[in-house]
Amino acid sequence: MKQNNLAKLLGIALVVAIIATGVFYGLFVNKLSSSTGSGKTVVVAAKPIPVGTVLAETDVQSIPWPVDGTPVGAFDSTQQVAGHTVLVPLAQGEPVLAARLASADKGSGGSGVPSGMRAVSVHVSDSSGVLAQLGPGQKVDVQVLITRKSTNGEPELRTILEGVPVLSVNPQPEASSQGANLPAVTLLANPADADILALADSGARVRLALRNPLDNATRARSAVTLDAILRASGAASKTH
Secondary structure: OHHHHHHHHHHHHHHHHHHHHHHHHHHHHHHHHHHOOOOOEEEEEOOOEOOOOEOOHHHEEEEEOOHHHOOOOEOOOHHHOOOOEEOOOEOOOOEOEHHHEEOOOOOOOOOOOOOOOEEEEEEEOOOHHHHOOOOOOOEEEEEEEEEOHHHOOOEEEEEEEEEEEEEEEEEEEEEOOOOOEEEEEEEEEOHHHHHHHHHHHHHOEEEEEEEOOOOOOOOOOOOEEHHHHHHHHHHHHHOO
16 A cells, blocks of 8 residues: 555656656746847858958858847848948957948948047049049048148148048039039048048148058158159169
Protein backbone atom coordinates (compact mmCIF):
# COMPACT_ATOMS: atom_id res chain seq x y z
CA MET A 1 0.00 0.00 0.00
CA LYS A 2 2.81 2.35 0.90
CA GLN A 3 4.60 1.45 -2.34
CA ASN A 4 1.47 2.34 -4.34
CA ASN A 5 1.18 5.71 -2.58
CA LEU A 6 4.87 6.39 -3.22
CA ALA A 7 4.44 5.54 -6.88
CA LYS A 8 1.47 7.89 -7.15
CA LEU A 9 3.44 10.69 -5.48
CA LEU A 10 6.37 10.14 -7.82
CA GLY A 11 4.03 10.20 -10.80
CA ILE A 12 2.43 13.44 -9.66
CA ALA A 13 5.85 14.98 -9.07
CA LEU A 14 6.95 13.95 -12.56
CA VAL A 15 3.86 15.51 -14.15
CA VAL A 16 4.36 18.74 -12.18
CA ALA A 17 8.02 18.84 -13.21
CA ILE A 18 7.10 18.40 -16.88
CA ILE A 19 4.49 21.17 -16.68
CA ALA A 20 6.91 23.50 -14.88
CA THR A 21 9.58 22.83 -17.48
CA GLY A 22 7.14 23.60 -20.28
CA VAL A 23 6.03 26.84 -18.65
CA PHE A 24 9.64 27.92 -18.04
CA TYR A 25 10.64 27.10 -21.62
CA GLY A 26 7.71 29.08 -22.99
CA LEU A 27 8.57 32.11 -20.88
CA PHE A 28 12.25 31.84 -21.85
CA VAL A 29 11.48 31.70 -25.57
CA ASN A 30 9.14 34.68 -25.30
CA LYS A 31 11.76 36.64 -23.39
CA LEU A 32 14.44 35.75 -25.93
CA SER A 33 12.18 36.74 -28.79
CA SER A 34 11.42 40.04 -27.07
CA SER A 35 15.09 40.78 -26.44
CA THR A 36 15.93 40.31 -30.12
CA GLY A 37 13.14 42.62 -31.15
CA SER A 38 10.70 40.02 -32.48
CA GLY A 39 12.39 40.08 -35.88
CA LYS A 40 13.35 43.80 -35.80
CA THR A 41 16.55 44.44 -37.74
CA VAL A 42 18.91 47.41 -37.98
CA VAL A 43 21.38 48.17 -40.76
CA VAL A 44 24.98 48.43 -39.53
CA ALA A 45 28.34 48.91 -41.21
CA ALA A 46 29.81 45.60 -42.34
CA LYS A 47 33.31 47.10 -42.19
CA PRO A 48 34.95 50.45 -41.34
CA ILE A 49 33.54 53.02 -43.77
CA PRO A 50 35.34 56.34 -44.36
CA VAL A 51 33.75 59.72 -45.04
CA GLY A 52 32.62 60.21 -48.62
CA THR A 53 31.90 56.56 -49.37
CA VAL A 54 28.88 55.99 -51.60
CA LEU A 55 27.28 53.01 -49.89
CA ALA A 56 26.72 49.74 -51.70
CA GLU A 57 24.65 46.93 -50.21
CA THR A 58 27.88 44.98 -49.64
CA ASP A 59 29.15 47.74 -47.30
CA VAL A 60 26.35 47.13 -44.80
CA GLN A 61 24.32 44.32 -43.25
CA SER A 62 21.07 43.90 -41.33
CA ILE A 63 21.29 42.36 -37.85
CA PRO A 64 18.70 41.62 -35.11
CA TRP A 65 18.22 44.53 -32.72
CA PRO A 66 16.15 45.00 -29.53
CA VAL A 67 13.03 47.02 -30.22
CA ASP A 68 13.47 49.16 -27.10
CA GLY A 69 17.03 50.09 -28.10
CA THR A 70 16.51 50.93 -31.76
CA PRO A 71 18.47 54.14 -32.55
CA VAL A 72 16.62 57.15 -33.93
CA GLY A 73 17.03 57.33 -37.70
CA ALA A 74 18.00 53.67 -38.11
CA PHE A 75 17.22 51.68 -41.25
CA ASP A 76 15.95 48.11 -41.43
CA SER A 77 16.90 47.27 -45.02
CA THR A 78 20.24 47.53 -46.81
CA GLN A 79 18.41 48.73 -49.92
CA GLN A 80 17.34 51.86 -48.03
CA VAL A 81 20.93 53.08 -47.65
CA ALA A 82 22.41 51.97 -50.97
CA GLY A 83 23.48 54.98 -53.01
CA HIS A 84 23.68 57.33 -50.02
CA THR A 85 26.99 58.98 -49.14
CA VAL A 86 28.59 58.77 -45.69
CA LEU A 87 29.08 62.14 -43.96
CA VAL A 88 30.95 60.83 -40.90
CA PRO A 89 33.21 57.78 -40.46
CA LEU A 90 31.40 54.56 -39.49
CA ALA A 91 33.01 51.81 -37.44
CA GLN A 92 32.31 48.16 -38.16
CA GLY A 93 29.03 47.17 -36.49
CA GLU A 94 27.93 50.79 -35.98
CA PRO A 95 24.29 51.53 -36.90
CA VAL A 96 23.84 53.49 -40.11
CA LEU A 97 21.64 56.48 -39.23
CA ALA A 98 19.90 59.02 -41.45
CA ALA A 99 21.79 61.93 -39.85
CA ARG A 100 25.09 60.37 -40.93
CA LEU A 101 24.17 60.13 -44.59
CA ALA A 102 23.73 62.62 -47.40
CA SER A 103 20.72 62.32 -49.64
CA ALA A 104 21.08 60.02 -52.62
CA ASP A 105 19.33 62.62 -54.78
CA LYS A 106 21.66 65.07 -56.46
CA GLY A 107 20.90 68.66 -55.61
CA SER A 108 18.71 67.94 -52.62
CA GLY A 109 19.48 69.15 -49.12
CA GLY A 110 21.73 67.17 -46.80
CA SER A 111 20.12 64.84 -44.33
CA GLY A 112 21.57 66.53 -41.27
CA VAL A 113 24.57 68.32 -39.85
CA PRO A 114 26.59 66.16 -37.42
CA SER A 115 27.21 67.49 -33.93
CA GLY A 116 30.19 69.84 -33.81
CA MET A 117 30.03 70.64 -37.53
CA ARG A 118 28.65 73.56 -39.52
CA ALA A 119 26.90 73.92 -42.87
CA VAL A 120 28.14 76.98 -44.76
CA SER A 121 27.37 78.13 -48.30
CA VAL A 122 29.88 79.62 -50.74
CA HIS A 123 29.22 81.25 -54.10
CA VAL A 124 31.35 79.59 -56.74
CA SER A 125 33.05 81.24 -59.73
CA ASP A 126 34.40 79.64 -62.91
CA SER A 127 33.54 76.07 -61.88
CA SER A 128 30.54 75.23 -64.05
CA GLY A 129 32.03 71.93 -65.21
CA VAL A 130 32.67 70.84 -61.63
CA LEU A 131 29.23 71.97 -60.48
CA ALA A 132 27.61 69.77 -63.13
CA GLN A 133 29.20 66.74 -61.45
CA LEU A 134 28.73 67.74 -57.81
CA GLY A 135 26.34 65.98 -55.46
CA PRO A 136 25.90 65.58 -51.69
CA GLY A 137 28.70 63.64 -50.02
CA GLN A 138 31.35 64.35 -52.63
CA LYS A 139 34.54 66.13 -51.57
CA VAL A 140 36.16 69.26 -52.94
CA ASP A 141 39.22 71.41 -52.45
CA VAL A 142 38.36 75.07 -51.95
CA GLN A 143 40.47 77.61 -53.83
CA VAL A 144 40.39 81.40 -53.64
CA LEU A 145 41.49 83.83 -56.32
CA ILE A 146 42.47 87.30 -55.15
CA THR A 147 44.18 90.32 -56.63
CA ARG A 148 46.76 92.02 -54.43
CA LYS A 149 47.56 95.69 -54.92
CA SER A 150 51.11 95.00 -53.75
CA THR A 151 51.69 92.75 -56.78
CA ASN A 152 50.48 95.29 -59.35
CA GLY A 153 47.13 93.63 -59.72
CA GLU A 154 48.52 90.17 -60.46
CA PRO A 155 45.99 87.43 -59.56
CA GLU A 156 46.98 84.95 -56.87
CA LEU A 157 45.43 81.52 -56.37
CA ARG A 158 45.57 79.66 -53.08
CA THR A 159 44.00 76.40 -51.87
CA ILE A 160 42.58 77.19 -48.44
CA LEU A 161 40.84 73.89 -47.54
CA GLU A 162 41.10 70.32 -48.80
CA GLY A 163 38.67 67.39 -48.79
CA VAL A 164 35.59 69.35 -47.73
CA PRO A 165 32.32 67.33 -47.95
CA VAL A 166 29.47 68.74 -50.04
CA LEU A 167 26.03 68.92 -48.43
CA SER A 168 24.00 70.40 -51.27
CA VAL A 169 24.30 72.18 -54.60
CA ASN A 170 22.16 75.01 -55.90
CA PRO A 171 23.15 75.47 -59.56
CA GLN A 172 20.77 78.40 -60.00
CA PRO A 173 22.69 81.69 -59.74
CA GLU A 174 21.90 83.85 -56.73
CA ALA A 175 23.23 87.17 -55.50
CA SER A 176 26.52 87.00 -53.61
CA SER A 177 28.17 89.45 -51.23
CA GLN A 178 30.31 90.64 -54.14
CA GLY A 179 27.27 91.57 -56.20
CA ALA A 180 27.54 88.89 -58.87
CA ASN A 181 24.91 86.20 -59.38
CA LEU A 182 26.71 82.91 -58.74
CA PRO A 183 25.78 79.27 -58.04
CA ALA A 184 25.87 78.33 -54.34
CA VAL A 185 27.32 75.18 -52.81
CA THR A 186 26.75 74.24 -49.17
CA LEU A 187 29.75 72.59 -47.52
CA LEU A 188 30.21 70.71 -44.24
CA ALA A 189 33.02 72.04 -42.08
CA ASN A 190 34.21 72.33 -38.50
CA PRO A 191 33.60 75.75 -36.89
CA ALA A 192 37.11 77.09 -37.62
CA ASP A 193 36.96 76.07 -41.29
CA ALA A 194 33.41 77.44 -41.53
CA ASP A 195 34.79 80.86 -40.57
CA ILE A 196 37.46 80.55 -43.27
CA LEU A 197 34.84 79.68 -45.87
CA ALA A 198 32.60 82.57 -44.84
CA LEU A 199 35.49 85.04 -45.10
CA ALA A 200 36.54 83.68 -48.48
CA ASP A 201 32.98 83.91 -49.77
CA SER A 202 32.74 87.55 -48.74
CA GLY A 203 36.11 88.78 -50.01
CA ALA A 204 37.43 86.55 -52.79
CA ARG A 205 36.46 84.60 -55.88
CA VAL A 206 35.90 81.01 -54.78
CA ARG A 207 36.63 78.02 -57.02
CA LEU A 208 36.10 74.32 -56.29
CA ALA A 209 38.23 71.37 -57.37
CA LEU A 210 36.46 68.02 -57.28
CA ARG A 211 38.41 65.14 -55.75
CA ASN A 212 37.91 61.42 -55.21
CA PRO A 213 35.77 60.89 -52.06
CA LEU A 214 38.30 58.35 -50.76
CA ASP A 215 41.32 60.58 -51.37
CA ASN A 216 42.46 61.93 -48.00
CA ALA A 217 45.91 63.14 -49.09
CA THR A 218 46.93 66.70 -48.26
CA ARG A 219 49.75 68.87 -49.51
CA ALA A 220 51.61 71.96 -48.41
CA ARG A 221 49.54 75.01 -49.27
CA SER A 222 51.21 77.87 -51.10
CA ALA A 223 50.09 80.74 -53.28
CA VAL A 224 50.33 80.35 -57.05
CA THR A 225 50.82 83.33 -59.37
CA LEU A 226 51.21 83.58 -63.13
CA ASP A 227 54.61 85.18 -62.68
CA ALA A 228 55.81 82.26 -60.53
CA ILE A 229 54.48 79.74 -63.06
CA LEU A 230 56.19 81.51 -65.98
CA ARG A 231 59.48 81.83 -64.10
CA ALA A 232 59.37 78.13 -63.14
CA SER A 233 58.54 77.18 -66.73
CA GLY A 234 61.41 79.31 -68.04
CA ALA A 235 63.87 77.80 -65.58
CA ALA A 236 62.77 74.29 -66.55
CA SER A 237 63.19 74.99 -70.28
CA LYS A 238 66.76 76.23 -69.75
CA THR A 239 67.75 72.92 -68.14
CA HIS A 240 66.78 70.92 -71.27
